[in-house]
Amino acid sequence: MYCTNKLYASAEAELNKNYQLLRGKLSENQKKILKKSQLAWIHERDAQCTTDTGIDVSCRLSTTQERNNWLRERLRECVAIGCKTNMLN
Numbered sequence: 001m002y003c004t005n006k007l008y009a010s011a012e013a014e015l016n017k018n019y020q021l022l023r024g025k026l027s028e029n030q031k032k033i034l035k036k037s038q039l040a041w042i043h044e045r046d047a048q049c050t051t052d053t054g055i056d057v058s059c060r061l062s063t064t065q066e067r068n069n070w071l072r073e074r075l076r077e078c079v080a081i082g083c084k085t086n087m088l089n
Contacts, residue, residue: 004057004058004061005057007061008057008060008061008064011061011064011065011068012064014068015064015067015068015071018068018071018072018075019034019038019071021071021075022034022071022074022075022078025075025078025079025083026078026083026088027083029085030083030085030088033085033088033089034088037088037089041067045060045063045064045067048063049063074087074088
C-alpha cells in the first residue's frame, strides 16, 4: 500500500505538470474547454475509485496514469500539428 500511495503521489504531480504545460499552449477558449474536461475527468475518477470502504488508490493510480498519457498526447499534437480544440474534450 505504501508503494502504491507513493506512485499515486508521483502520478498526481506529473498530472499537474502536464496539465499546466498543455494549458500554456492553448488559447483562452481552449483553456476553458480543457478545464471543463479536467474537472469532469476528476469527478468521474473520484466516483469510479471510491468504494464503501474508502478510496481505491490502485484505481486512482491507473486512471491518473491514463490521464497523463492523454495529456501528453495532446501536448505532442500541439507541437506537431497545432492544438485541436475538438481533441480537448
